[in-house]
Amino acid sequence: MSQVAFSSWGRQVIDNRQGGDVEVEVAKKKLPITFGGEKNIAAFMGWDGLILHDPNVDVVAMAAEYAKRVQEDYCCAKCSPGKKGTRVMQDTLARIVGGQGNEGDLDTLLNLADLLQNCKCTLCQTSAVPVADTVKHFRDDYLAYIRGEKRDKKAVEYKVKMTAHCQDKCPAHVDIPAYVEAIKELRFDESLEIIRESMPLPSVCGRVCPHPCETACRRANVDKPINIMVLKRTASDYEWQHNLQPPMQPKPKKDKTIAIVGAGPAGLAAAYYLALEGYPCTIYESLPEGFGGGMIAVGIPAYRMPRHILQRDIDIISSMGVEIIYDTHIGKDITLMELKKKFDAVLLAPGAHKSKPMGVEGEEEGYNGFLAGGIEFLREAYMGKPTGMGKKVCVVGGGNTAIDCVRVALREGAKDSILLYRRTRKEMPADSWEVDGADEEGVQFEFLVLPKKIIVDDKRQVTGVECIRMELGEPDDSGRRRPQPVEGSEFIVECDTLIPAIGQDPDLSFITEETGIEITRWNTVVTKYVPLKSEAGRDLNDDMGNPLSRILLTDMDGVFASGDAEIGPLTVVACVGNAHRAAKVIQRWLEEGKAYLTDDDFHEDILSHLGVYDKNEDVPWLDAVTRVEQNEIHGKARASKGNYNEVELGFKDSDAVIEAERCLRCYRVSMIAV
């Protein structure tokens, strides 16, 4: 039997109160049964309606509380209907709940719901949706209040959270509508302050973020998504271009210390938030000074992420009281156990810097011209070390690293730079604009080919790679069509350099057995989590297949893990979001002696699993202004030898404002009764 008594979610009314048994898809698959593993979710109220699990919940009181929280905590007051209308809504509901209501008040509520269609944004407007649903579908409950009848209803606790589609989709949950609005108001400095509340590497994620947020932008339902990433860059560039000092003021120094392994996005982000709270952090970085930034520095080429700008973000973090000890390998120069002894808490964020083997014949032979891997190639090129690259370079892979390799190969002086990928361009996991960029620079693509064997001459020098043609078959688990070899189609691609770039693994050899820290078969660190199940009985996991609500504490007390080594190789923004949570958990552990997630964390996870964005939503708006794209240097010369100048140039401020004005500011308020 369905565990849902009533649902109006998604504008589809399912009413099981009189004994029906219709299932509610969202409740069954998307929502957990419990809030944080213990308390059952009794009702869920939000922008798209009401889901009532427990028929004993007082829906009228819940609507009244919802309206109150919207008006008092979230309504920005920047438009008249929102500011005043939700206040009238709140007070009207309060009057009814207080026994002072009359039937006319119900008409007022519906009228207000209509008037709120005129709001500047859709926060207050959509807050009227569930309220109106209750008036329409729970009229008897309202009338009971109006008649002064006492009804015995269940006492519940409310959990409330505001989000937005883009913010929800962003792994770091940056308050995107707020920073976009600040740009609209020519407040670039305030915009950056908002960004930094959840993104301490704004210049990086203003440039190289794959911006999943833009795939959840409601403006796309009108025309095209807001250029969220470049707006972030605009705010971040404004600060250094105007020689402004970052405004952050860390709290007074505390006496408990934290060691962080790795000065990559996760390590830096965690250090930033811990330093803001006053905790002295020491980051141990294996690379020498000047090469901080982890995968951002050694994995993302300078034409995408100019070094002085990355370094500025790192310097800002250092200036907040974070010490970075370079050139120090954990497990070699100092052991993890020693770190544990020396510091009150340890965060492991070593990243994933080891290329996966490709599985071709001759891979283990140590041939000249067969390089260790894409990530190693990028690192050496960036550090100015000899890469072993020749003139005709083949890179194997379809991800962003592979694309970075072919584009860096050109800049390192390759005459031919060829990408070999076993599926087609459409299936490439690399960001499409990166592939386009490589194309523009003269990279050659060989799609639907699988390298089989390395061809060498008598001096063990690579002269080519034998490949087999592929064709696409049925879709696999990832939804992409599975490539299959075409028998007898073997051919040779001539090259003097072959670089495998099919993925990276963390190098966790420093985590010794004595630590007791368990490692997954994907070579990531196991962390503790709160198990959550859907009504259908399935475990709730994130997109990477990890448990949804992880505490990020490893099997060793006081040792936490974050970043690619915890999630699995992903993105800068995912590492930052993950590390921000780790920082908060570490602080709780240091101050209260236990590592746990808060209601807000759980609520965040529940919403992100639910998915705030609905690509089928009809969004009425006049599509008068199309998306503004940033300026870019074009032509092959941008990839000439030694030219690592930035290719993308960002917005002019005025373009940023025009783009920001397109934002529909889609805040949504969610309330869960437990």
Next chain:
Amino acid sequence: MVSLTIDGKSVSVPEETTILEAARQLDIHIPTLCWLQKVTPTGACRICAVEIEGVDRPMTACDTPVKEGIKVTTQSEKLIRTRKQIMELILVNHPLDCPVCDAGGECSLQNICYDLDVTQQSFKSENVNPDTIDEWPLIQQVPSRCILCEKCVKVCHEIIGADALFINDKGDRAFIDKKVENCVYCGNCVSVCPTGTMISKPFKFKARPWALRKVPSVCTYCPSQCQIDINVQGNEIFRVTSDDEGTTNNGNLCIGGFFGYSYVNNKARLSEPQVNQELVSWEQAFETFVADVERIKSESGAEAIAGLSSPRLTNEENYLFQKLFRAAIGSNNIDSEARFGALQTLRALDKGLGLRGASNLLSTIGKADAVLVFGADPSAEAPAVEWQIHEATRRKDGKLVIANMRQLKLTKFADSQLTYKPGSEIALADGLGRLLLDRGLLDEKYLSKAVANLSELKKQLAAVDLKKVLAATGLSREALEHAADIIGQANNVAIIFGADISKCSLGTAKSAAIANLAILSGALRDQGGLFPLDEKGNMHGLLDMGVYPESLPGFQAYEENKEKFSRAWGCQLPAGGLDAEGILQGIEDGKIRLLYLAATNPQSFPNSNRWMKALEKVEVLVVQDIFPTAVTKLAKIVLPGVTFAEKSGSVTSLDQRVRALEQAIRPVGKAREDWEIFAELYGRLAKKSVTFSRSSILSELSDLTSLYGDVCFTGEDRLRPCLKQPYRPADKSFQYQLVSVNEEAEGLQLLSGKSLSHFGTTSTWAPAPLEIEPEGLIQINSADAEAVGVKDGDALKLTSGTGSTIGKAMVTDTVPQGLIFAPYNFVELGIQQLMPDGSNRTSVQLARA
């Protein structure tokens, strides 16, 4: 162009036009409440919602751009009902205190309720309006009247760049709050407030708007010369307002314009003539003056008589002043405080560029791609210039380079701040010029067309030693290159320079270096501009009228044109003539026996002690002023003149517009308009009955000079200021000037300059600016303060070669180590005593006091 139909009428408008603007072209009225043309649209009130075919929600006309082919409906039953209901919501808990509300009678909320026929209230809610905010100086905030339209917030941020106002709290409790430390008290929040939320405390409860008579006039506190309306009832000024439409300042004012008028009403004003410190009749005063002049003339000749005029006086008054001296008294010993600044700049610009004043209109700054602000603080010297800089660099994509010894209010908006060492202005200008060359940023074609001595220019540039430039300025090569790139890569460059250049001891040479940079950067092309600032209201009019010994009106060299004027005026003009320094020396030598100070106070001249001592020696000191000062105490004859509000006449702005003042109130007591006094004295001395009127003076001017185009005198309407003859340099007319002098500033330097809230010494008689800045503070870097052992607010003693003073320290890192800044506006602080002759900067010793 985009075509659309609104209410069935077709219209074609440029892209990016809003539906509201398009509707206005069709004379279709869409109601608005929060919309304010001069700031970005807010879309707060939602009253302007319209329907667009195919879009299933109302769209606000004010912030929705047009789209090809859309069909817009501005009036429908639903829209009308919605607008009414939104108005009802806005009015929930709006207080019914309209009878005593300051905005009563000029309230947009009242008007729109009337227009939309909002006569009932269907909503009610708890009143959660925050309490009235009384603790802000000068401005009161009444949140219950606020409709949160954000006009004030936007004007404060976008136009003024103060960023003081913001929305605090959430929901219906939200109100406009202020970061008080950021407020510059310009009063624009009060001006734009559509209701009685933001209130001027000095005006509150004083008058009803409809009872006030609005007299069009000009604010003469600074040479921006904003166009204002003096709001008068009886013979008293109650407030100053300015319209957004039709004024060159778009209705914006600064603390001077908005709050600074109150000196006019000050009870301390001089209201009766005095002779020997006794109140006398005008007749007695005139007779004494004439007798003294004639006596001294007969004893020592007219060359024993001298006069200093003032940028506070109108064009007509300055014209009469010089004519009085040259034609009626027979002395060419006339000068003014322009000697210590504006004249130095004029000499350099005239010589190198044939330019007298600014080369273009202020509005060209707002359109510039790059603005260089060199040795100027526009926020203090000419706020309207600052607003244009915000327009160029924040509303548009222009870049801002600031070269200054100090950090300014504008610094946080600068793409490049070059904080140079005191005295290194020439090196810096040269260095920037050289880098323009080195970095291939010179427009050779333009230069060869415009410059007379191109080979000399190249030789000079090649001779610039960048290493020396870096050493002299204390700047990094990267910083200079970055600035040069910004300037060199821009199509339209505006260069603004100010008191730090013009008033220093090498003002002419430094101005010449800037003139050279203007040539190299292309700032003198049609779309650019060179803007010398001088913070005194009618400085340009004073110079135009030739109130200095070297020149007759219209910049006609004195000796060469003496005969022409002699013929016209029917007299023989005297030979020679002393400038201010010569006059001072002459007094000290006993050669000048009568000195006429017209609306000018030597207490604010450099080396003011020397002036004050000299004044004690003057046998007949004649002071025409509006307030009793240490100088009037020394005077034999005191003639009470009037303020800008009590006279008519014309003034000339820094960008060469001529605007008319209209008399708004009668002179206080027996005070007389200054030009009447000059005219009376002229008549008595010339022994002919003369009648001067504004039009007769102007027609005399136009016969004798080519300052003005004909257009100038066609209308008296202040909304149409006329332009002087625009600057149109001929081909090959620019002279690149050889600037070889240099100076090295040794030891701790004291720089004097203009305060942010005060204008000359006049505003120190106005209560409102005094409430914000009651005294002159000595700005000192934290390291220097620590070295001498003073903390913020401690007394600090400054001693230079010419004098010493004690004042309160303000410890701030906006001044670098080694530099101290103090405003000259406060006679009490008396910083000008420490300045050497003709200088704004000196070595100084510090001590705790």
